[in-house]
Amino acid sequence: MSEPVQSSSRSPSGLRVTRAVLGLWTGGVLLFLYLPVLVLVVYSFNASRLNVVWEGFTFGWYREVWSNGPLWQAARNSLVVALVTTLVSVVLGTVGGWLLHRYRFRGGGAIETLAAIPMVMPEILMGISLLILFAAAGMELGFTTVIIGHVTFCFPFVLVAVRARLQGLDPALEEAALDLGATPIQAFWRVIVPNLQPAIVAGGLMAFTLSWDELIVTFFTTSAASATLPIRVFGMAKVGLNPMLNALSALFVTVTVAFVLFSAYLKRLARG
Amino acid sequence: MTTGAERRGGAGGGRRAGWRAWVLLAPLLAWLLLFIVVPALVLLVYSFCERDELGRVVYTFTAENYQRVLDPVYLRIFGRSIGYAALTTLICVGVGFPVAYYIGRSPEGLRDRLLLLIMVPFWTSFLIRTYAWITILKQEGLLNAVLQALAPALGPLDLLYTPAAVLIGLVYGYLPFMILPIYGSVEKLDGAIIEAAHDLGAGPLRVFSSVIIPLTLPGIAAGTLLVFVPSIAMFAITDLMGGARVPLIGNVIQNQFLQARDWPFGAALGVAFLVLFAVTYWGLLRFRERGEEAGG
Amino acid sequence: MNLPRPTRRLASLLLALALPVSVPAAGVLNLFGWSEYVPQTVIDGFTKETGIKVNFETYASNEELISKLVAGGGRYDLVQPSDYAAEVMIRQKLLAPLDSARLPNLKNLLPDFLRRPHDPEGRYTVAYMSGTVGIVVNTEKVKEPIKGYRDVFQPKFKNRLVVLNDSREIVSWALYTLGLPVNGISKESLAKARPVVAEWVKLVKVFDSDSPKTALLNGDVDLGVVWSGEAAILWNQNKKFQYVIPAEGAHQFIDVLAIPAGAKNQAEAHQFINYILRPEVSKLISAAFPYTNPNAAARRLLSPQELANPASYPKEGKLESQEREMRRKERRIGGGAQAA
Incomplete structure (x- = not known):
């Protein structure tokens, strides 16, 4: 009688210690991830034009960023491209991942291998070959062509994340839904998708991030009107980067982090 | 009742795909065909060509680019x-x-x-x-x-x-x-x-x-x-943080297009790289499938 | 069926996004250049005066420009290559001839910059900015005199060097050092340059064409062979960074403006070139970027301080414009330098 009581009182505290250690580790990793971000934020207040030497404090770069129309235009383009890319990638990747998991396709191995190729394909090859294709097809370069390029290298990330989540998912779930008279598509929408939600969030985040910061495929598929932020940033190489870009990056990060923290605060308010 | 094969949702998938599954998969297949297979074929054609001074391809047939790929210099970089x-x-x-x-x-x-x-x-x-x-x-x-x-x-x-x-x-x-x-x-x-x-x-x-x-x-x-x-x-991290001293395969391919102006050789390097990857990946998939069949 | 509808909606969204691209091209100039190299103030000033809308698309290197043009991308009215790239483009009939009657401000350019080897008759290109490739010395760390490539590439400076990540450049320095002609390269001269380059490459700590000043400013290296624009920025930052035109010979590059063959808005492109050639406009470009201004009238407007920068306006040294033909054999050497 005494043994189970002892062990059940021991293991939660053991779990708690493990959890504390894991929490510390996670904190350390977050520090590692945010270290360069802190540095770039500090340098956004640097009076020097060169983002290497510290010369003194200024708000000037924020003022300059504020009035730099083309830079904002590029940031807006990046956002549009990344959002649409994420949406299309999530749809393609989730449906594809589920179908490849659920059914045995003739040549399924070949399909999966093909879907993995964009991850390894050097960007320059993808960019140039897509441009040759678009030019041959007489397609005008612009948002459509950029987004096609981005989806091509982004959706495999969603697909892989979704497939990993599906592995070991109890097929009984879906079967139960089917037994209750749902069509396969209803079963997918009502049962599978909610179950996949964490993988969809993870895959979507990866797709957004990859799209947001991509340079080379974008370069070859864009027109002036759809040029994204990385295109402008890398183009500055000739004349040198300046802390204006730090300021812009800092703005993005602080706004997002503030949003993350603030939403937590709001939720707590609502609950308490 | 479901059979064991259907329950085991492994790499090979569950039941055989019917026409409806194929229809649902069609957008993905079309995407892969148009934006992966077709461009890869373009690269394949280029890799057998020669180049002019702009790096543009000149349509001839030569296997020279692939001979160069086998140069130990590139194999070492690949490794x-x-x-x-x-x-x-x-x-x-x-x-x-x-x-x-x-x-x-x-x-x-x-x-x-x-x-x-x-x-x-x-x-x-x-x-x-x-x-x-x-x-x-x-x-x-x-x-x-x-x-x-x-x-x-x-x-x-x-x-x-x-x-x-x-x-x-x-x-x-x-x-x-x-x-x-x-x-x-x-x-x-x-x-x-x-x-x-x-x-x-x-x-x-x-x-x-x-x-x-x-x-x-x-x-x-x-x-x-x-x-x-x-x-x-x-490629970008090696350039910026490594001082571009030790090139990796990504740098070499990139440089064929954006420095050496040799598209055919860049394409050959790329094709060799992609084929190697595809064969390995496909082999791994088959291996996993077999393992699951034997284990199940 | 649930899927097709969102797909259709997506397609229409994509179409809607694609629409703004196909606006009629009246009073429009599609400019393809280095971002910020043409200052935004200059573009805004041009639009304000002429009403012509400028679509400014940017690239980060000559090779990117050529690759995109060659692969069939974009419809540009004005491009901004360097001389060596322009030369190949002229030979490959990628550029349209200019109408000098529409460019009265050409008279402002120094005669030196008018008929250069890349465009001997001056029919296709107009000089935008110019510079050299030379040596930067951190005189606090390096006390001995540095006069040329020979002094830079010494074993004692191993791991203290930054050089451009450009195999063609490095090969040309070796040729200068060996006293071989840089224009009209032969198999023999390349064979001689090869071992020299192989030795040099081992000494280098950083290869960087985009921002070689970073490693120098950070103190990670003490010597560099870099663009003069980078050197000028370093000198402005700290006078300890001295710019030296290599005694063996140095190459002067010119970035030009040119109109691609088949450009739709050639009239607007000419207007823009002529606008850039105005002294007060050209002066703005100099203020933003300390390269060598080829515009004599604009130079008269520069401050004594700008003119005193030895990297922007070198007083001595042997300059040569290079015809940097890309031949197959040359690439081999370059590849060797990269892989070594």
């Missing part, structure tokens, strides 16, 4: 790329797994926010972020200043423009792509199983190795794929 990618993946698993586990076992409201926090640093511009790393790693940089204060005997470390700097850059850039898929698997773990294992007297290490790892293996495999595969072809 080095695989080495860097493998090391990066290993470090990312070690560093990332605990983080993914912690996030996956956090209260529900916290999870998405923590995930977002992992990703947000990468919404800054790559160049700016990398220059920040240079500020940290340079000889008179942040890291050396801290080191100087703690252990002056060590002296300033020569980190920037070394393989170590490249590795730091790679791990930094690819870590989220390890954490996120593992998180997807951890989140699915049934807490009751872990507690049951504890209750049965298993120590934390044993719970970890015989319960948690096997159950999150799909996530680890996915993360490995998402880190290892893209990092083979990476």
Whole structure:
């Protein structure tokens, strides 16, 4: 009688210690991830034009960023491209991942291998070959062509994340839904998708991030009107980067982090 | 009633695909065909051509480009790329797994926010972020200043423009792509199983190795794929943080287009690289399928 | 069926996004250049005066420009290559001849910059900015005199050097050092240059064409062979960074403006070139970027301080414009330098 009581009182505290250690580790990793971000934020207040030497404090770069129309235009383009890319990638990747998991396709191995190729394909090859294709097809370069390029290298990330989540998912779930008279598509929408939600969030985040910061495929598929932020940033190489870009990056990060923290605060308010 | 084969949703999939499944898969297939297969065929054609002074292809037939691919110089570079990618993946698993586990076992409201926090640093511009790393790693940089204060005997470390700097850059850039898929698997773990294992007297290490790892293996495999595969072809970090001294395969291919102006040779390198990857990947899929069939 | 509808909606969204691209091209100039190299103030000033809308698309290197043009991308009215790239483009008939009657401000350019080897008759290109490739010395760390490539590439400076990540450049320095002609390269001269380059490459700590000043500013290296624009910025930052035109010979590059063959808005492109050639406009470009201004009238407007920068306006040294023909054999050497 005494043994189970002892062990059940021991293991939660053991779990708690493990959890504390894991929490510390996670904190350390977050520090590692945010270290360069802190540095770039500090340098956004640097009076020097060169983002290497510290010369003194200024708000000037924020003022300059504020009035730099083309830079904002590029940031807006990046956002549009990344959002649409994420949406299309999530749809393609989730449906594809589920179908490849659920059914045995003739040549399924070949399909999966093909879907993995964009991850390894050097960007320059993808960019140039897509441009040759678009030019041959007489397609005008612009948002459509950029987004096609981005989806091509982004959706495999969603697909892989979704497939990993599906592995070991109890097929009984879906079967139960089917037994209750749902069509396969209803079963997918009502049962599978909610179950996949964490993988969809993870895959979507990866797709957004990859799209947001991509340079080379974008370069070859864009027109002036759809040029994204990385295109402008890398183009500055000739004349040198300046802390204006730090300021812009800092703005993005602080706004997002503030949003993350603030939403937590709001939720707590609502609950308490 | 379902058969065992249908229940085992493994690599090979469950039941045979009917026409409806094919219809649903059609958009994906069309996408792959149009934007992967067709461009790859263009590259294949180019790889057998010669070039003019602009790097443009001149349509002839030559196998010379492939002979050059087999030059030991390029084989060595290829091997080095695989080495860097493998090391990066290993470090990312070690560093990332605990983080993914912690996030996956956090209260529900916290999870998405923590995930977002992992990703947000990468919404800054790559160049700016990398220059920040240079500020940290340079000889008179942040890291050396801290080191100087703690252990002056060590002296300033020569980190920037070394393989170590490249590795730091790679791990930094690819870590989220390890954490996120593992998180997807951890989140699915049934807490009751872990507690049951504890209750049965298993120590934390044993719970970890015989319960948690096997159950999150799909996530680890996915993360490995998402880190290892893209990092083979990476080029920008070697240039900026490694001083462009040790080229990786991604740099060499990039340079054929944007420096040497030799599209056919760049295409040949690319085709060889993609074929090698596809064969390996396909082999791994088959191997896994067989293993599951034998094990099931 | 649930899927097709969102797909259709997506398609229409994509179409809507694609629409703004196909606006009629009246009073429009599609400019393809280095971002910020043409300052935004200059573009805004041009639009204000002429009403012509400028679509400014950017690239980061000559090779990117050529690759995109060659792969069939974009419809540009004005491009901004360097001389060596322009030369190949002229030979490959990628550029349209200019109408000098529409460019009265050409008279402002120094005669030196008018008929250069890349465009001997001056029919296709107009000089935008110019510079050299030379040596930067951190005189606080390097006390001995540095006069040329020979002094830079010494074993004692191993791991203290930054050089451009450009195999063609490095090969040309070796040729200068050996006293071999840089224009009209032969198999023999390349064979001689090869071992020299192989030795040099081992000494270098950083290869960087985009921002070689970073490694120098950070103190990670003490010597560099870099663009003069980078050197000028370094000198402005700290006078300890001295610019030296290599004694063996140095190459002067010119970035030009040119109109691609088949450009739709050639009249607007001419207007823009002529606008850039105005002294007060050209002066703005100099203020933003300390390259060598080829515009004599604009130079008269520069401050004594700008003119005193030895990297922007070098007083001595042997300059040569290079015809940097890309031949197959040359690439081999370059590849060797990269892989070594």
